[in-house]
Amino acid sequence: MDPITLSILIIVFLFALLAIGLPIGFAMAVSGFLGSTFLIDLDAALSLLGQTAYETTITYNLSVVPLFILMGYFASNSGLSEALFNSCNTWLGYRRGGLALATIGGCGAFAAVCGSSLATAATMTQVALPEMKKFNYDDKLSTGSIAAGGTIGILIPPSVILVLYGILTESNIGDLFLAGFIPGILTIIFFMGTISILTRIYPNMGPRGAKTTIL
Structure with missing residues (x-):
């Protein structure tokens, strides 16, 4: 699938999750995970999910x-x-x-x-x-x-x-x-x-x- 089309679909999916009342953080996480899965592959998406969560929480400024x-x-x-x-x-x-x-x-x-x-x-x-x-x-x-x-x-x-x-x-x-x-x-x-x-x-x-x- 064309990356631009996929990006648009992921954004629409994000707003759909928000419309049904899913918390913003979870909606963004699910949308980002699915987007990474389709754009790259499942292993890369899982790796990014764990790496991003870890690097964000250990940020000194937080x-x-x-x-x-x-x-x-x-x-x-x-x-x-x-x-x-x-x-x-x-x-x-x-x-x-x-x-x-x-x-x-x-x-x-x-x-x-x-x-x-x-x-x-x-x-x-x-x-x-x-x-x-x-x-x-x-x-x-x-x-x-x-x-x-x-x-x-x-x-x-x-x-x-x-x-x-x-x-x-x-x-x-x-x-x-x-x-x-x-x-x-x-x-x-x-x-x-x-x-x-x-x-x-x-x-x-x-x-x-x-x-x-x-x-």
């Missing part, structure tokens, strides 16, 4: 991923996440929608520690959501600010996603971190601006929190 996750675990269990939220709450909590603003700020600060969007969202849910419920924040604003704030972990260094992208594309990870910093800061600003506009239009969504003192 060691930063569990270390970032471990650092996030330490930060969460040491009370750093609460301290970050409380610090942002001190400056922003008394404003209308201030707790949601503090949540976005806390997410940005915590993302700079762990580099994981899921870990950031999960941690800030435990810290910020009870406070927003206490002050009768709208559920849409409460959960939306946490979910949106969690995505900041993709951009703010040290982002695990940027590390994996750099490894897969053989890009300079330091340059990727520098490239993600400014968009991450802008995302925080835009999220805060959106919350401020919403709470100004709909004051009941985010009542003012209690004033706190720095000292």
Whole structure:
């Protein structure tokens, strides 16, 4: 079979696997294995399957991923996440929608520690959501600010996603971190601006929190 035709069929097969709900990693592995089998032979495909999996897992750069996750675990269990939220709450909590603003700020600060969007969202849910419920924040604003704030972990260094992208594309990870910093800061600003506009239009969504003192 013509290699171009075979490649097109493999791509169609890949999308078919994705359409039936197969996880992306498995769908790509199966499609790649079948493509290698038809283009070369079965022995070569089996060899590539084992070699690629082994070489990928022993990559030195991947060691930063569990270390970032471990650092996030330490930060969460040491009370750093609460301290970050409380610090942002001190400056922003008394404003209308201030707790949601503090949540976005806390997410940005915590993302700079762990580099994981899921870990950031999960941690800030435990810290910020009870406070927003206490002050009768709208559920849409409460959960939306946490979910949106969690995505900041993709951009703010040290982002695990940027590390994996750099490894897969053989890009300079330091340059990727520098490239993600400014968009991450802008995302925080835009999220805060959106919350401020919403709470100004709909004051009941985010009542003012209690004033706190720095000292």
